[in-house]
Amino acid sequence: MTQASLLQPLLDSGKRMEAELVEFRRDLHRNPELSFQESETAAKVAERLRAMGYEVRTGVGGHGIVADLTGAKPGPTIALRADMDALPIQEESGLPYASQRPGVMHACGHDAHTTMLLGAARILLGHKDRIAGKVRFLFQSAEEINQGARSMIEQGALDGVDEIYGLHNLPTLAAGKAATRYGSLMGSVDRIEITLEGKGGHGAIPDQSIDPVVAASAIVMGLQSAVSREISPFDPVVLTIGSLQAGDTYNVIPHRASMTGTIRTFSPRVQASMKERVVRLVGQIAEAYRCKAAVDYIELTPVLVGDDRCVAHVERTIDAAIGADNRIEAAPTLAGEDFSLYLQKVPGCFFWLGSGPREGAENAYGLHHPKFRIEEECLPLGASLLASVALNRLSAG
Incomplete structure (x- = not known):
């Protein structure tokens, strides 16, 4: 049969x-x-x-x-x-x-x-x-x-x-x-949560503030270099910032900004290397903009x-x-x-x-x-x- x-x-x-x-x-x-x-x-x-x-x-x-x-x-x-x-x-x-x-x-x-x-x-x-x-x-x-x-x-x-x-x-x-x-x-699924601390102030007097919005914008763009310039093009990786929260009105520089995102990889080896890259880039970019950064990197699934x-x-x-x-x-x-x-x-x-x-x-x-x-x-x-x-x-x- x-x-x-x-x-x-x-x-x-x-x-x-x-x-x-x-x-x-x-x-x-x-x-x-x-x-x-x-x-x-x-x-x-x-x-x-x-x-x-x-x-x-x-x-x-x-x-x-x-x-x-x-x-x-x-x-x-x-x-x-x-x-x-x-x-x-x-x-x-x-x-x-x-x-x-x-x-x-x-x-x-x-x-x-x-x-x-x-x-x-x-x-x-x-x-x-x-x-x-x-x-x-x-x-x-x-x-x-x-x-x-x-x-x-x-x-x-x-x-x-x-x-x-x-x-x-x-x-x-x-x-x-x-x-x-x-x-x-x-793919693997990781979650990132980033908090930036600056110094709030009047939107018309930015020199007296430390703007976390500008720093956050630079981090969103800078994180893409972790994919485009540090990982082989033959190793698929996606890094997406899905939310960015800062401020409440048009003429105030906020004190804090926060964002969340996801990282997807197709290799256990690449997944294991992403935390170091993200923490390093976020910290160094934030420092360049005089902000303090905290990164919570959460590995969800392999x-x-x-x-x-x-x-x-x-x-x-x-x-x-x-x-x-x-x-x-x-x-x-x-x-x-x-x-x-x-x-x-x-x-x-x-x-x-x-x-x-x-x-x-x-x-x-x-x-x-x-x-x-x-x-x-x-x-x-x-x-x-x-x-x-x-x-x-x-x-x-």
């Missing part, structure tokens, strides 16, 4: 529950919750899992949920993970099931991920006798603020886990397709690097399930994902699942856009692929 024929029952199971998955996902979409506030979402997930017969551990790393499925025979433990949180974005999709909560939206599709993993949990229940080992289902809080995975790990979610797998929907890839990549897939063996396993599973012609090589991106923290602890693979229209997906609204939407046919496929990845790894024959 071929691998494709072995996976067909899982694909059929996913397809049969499509209407149920769509209904559940739309309910989550109407009622999004921000990071570490996912109490209602977690309660709905736990209720569904318990109805299936799972023992559920709640409140893990915030509102995270852990549930295990023990197979018919002993073997390794494979974890499957989904995230549950939404974003502080006002939805503009125009969908009949759009967010009912002003300023909060599932603009990244975590409602779909949660639904897919619930579907996988249900599918695998029907194939328990084929499992040699254990499947652990992780429903995670607070991915959007890069804190949920760390909290889950600290509270034991990975204890005893041998490998971990996860996926992310991609609206610019057509539904029915998937994308994988060996090595680095997504580069997301899949394990080659696990990536190969996912590729074989995808090819058997939907055909190799529906799998492409994923382009690298400097967007971050705290799934990378799990991959620092155990081997695994993270892959993209197409959620865009069959025609013109490349022109679809991207992740974090207020008009973001998914093609819901990706829900049963995502559930079946997650189940297949685990079952292929743990198949008892």
Whole structure:
């Protein structure tokens, strides 16, 4: 019997529950919750899992949920993970099931991920006798603020886990397709917070002041030299200052200025070198403008690097399930994902699942856009692929 024929029952199971998955996902979409506030979402997930017969551990790393499925025979433990949180974005999709909560939206599709993993949990229940080992289902809080995975790990979610797998929907890839990549897939995420202290005064008498606004402007521009003149052009790095706050009126030189930003890299080696560069440049530029500077450099998540063996396993599973012609090589991106923290602890693979229209997906609204939407046919496929990845790894024959 071929691998494709072995996976067909899982694909059929996913397809049969499509209407149920769509209904559940739309309910989550109407009622999004921000990071570490996912109490209602977690309660709905736990209720569904318990109805299936799972023992559920709640409140893990915030509102995270852990549930295990023990197979018919002993073997390794494979974890499957989904995230549950939404974003502080006002939805503009125009969908009949759009967010009912002003300023909060599932603009990244975590409602779909949660639904897919619930579907996988249900599918695998029907194939328990084929499992040699254990499947652990992780429903995670607070991915959007890069804190949920760390909290889950600290509270034991990975204890005893041998490998971990996860996926992310991609609206610019057509539904029915998937994308994988060996090595680095997504960038590291660091946050910088800079405070400048000068000497306030009258805007018409700048010589009697020390202007932190001018210093801040010079720092914003000067920090770009850390990328353009200190790092190889073959090592991708993005340094963005996203906010700059100073003063309250037009004719006063303020006493302080502050800014925050993010740094993304595609190499663990480069990520490790960025703090020294930023602290040095900020301090020296501030000194040149007679200001005092303080830098808080916060390392949030590492580069997301899949394990080659696990990536190969996912590729074989995808090819058997939907055909190799529906799998492409994923382009690298400097967007971050705290799934990378799990991959620092155990081997695994993270892959993209197409959620865009069959025609013109490349022109679809991207992740974090207020008009973001998914093609819901990706829900049963995502559930079946997650189940297949685990079952292929743990198949008892």
